[in-house]
Amino acid sequence: MSAETPRNAAEETENEPKKEPSPAAQRALAEAEARRKEADRLAAENPAPKEVDGRGGKDPARYGDWEVKGIISDF
Secondary structure (H helix, E strand, O other), X not given: OOOOOOOOHHHHHHHOOOOOOOHHHHHHHHHHHHHXXXXXXXXXXOOOOOOOOOOOOOOHHHHXXXXXXXXXXXX
């Protein structure tokens, strides 16, 4: 009686062919790509103005910490 060695999940997914996305998923991916391209095009046409005499460092709206004269407040 010969027993097969068990395969792990990674081996199973490597050997199986990739599934084609459904038509709805393909349509959604195409729409998302079109939106990304449009956003990139608009950003290239209208760049954000440069900040003059700004606080420096990372953007507090993005990173959540506001620092003024060495004192940090987190909202």
